[in-house]
Amino acid sequence: MQLGTEAEGSGLxxxxxxxxxxxxxxxxxxxxxxxxxxxxxxxVPTAVRHTLIPVPHSRDYLVLAGSTR
Structure with a gap:
């Protein structure tokens, strides 16, 4: 899994x-x-976390997202 140095022009x-x-x-x-x-x-600086969990027997992922402030 790889994330580019810039989040694909999203401004993130x-x-x-x-x-x-x-x-x-x-x-x-x-x-x-x-x-x-x-x-x-x-x-306000905010920590954001996304966890991508593969769904068994499928090509899908469950995305869990959370943040703090």
Whole structure:
């Protein structure tokens, strides 16, 4: 799994990509980055993480997304 140095012209900063092993599931990809979001008119650094989990017996992925502020 690879993430380019720029997130394909999306304006998002590059993220850290890692492969993780999930118990009972197997390998999954995880992308983590820090983004600045507008919160009530202020720019607030926010951690964002997406985990891509392969769906068994399919070519689909389940995407779990989370963020903090």
């Amino acid at each position: 900063p590059p993220g850290e990509v890692e492969l993780v092993e999930l118990p009972g599931v197997g390998g999954a990809g995880r992308i983590t980055r820090i983004e600045e979001v507008d919160y009530q008119g202020r720019r």
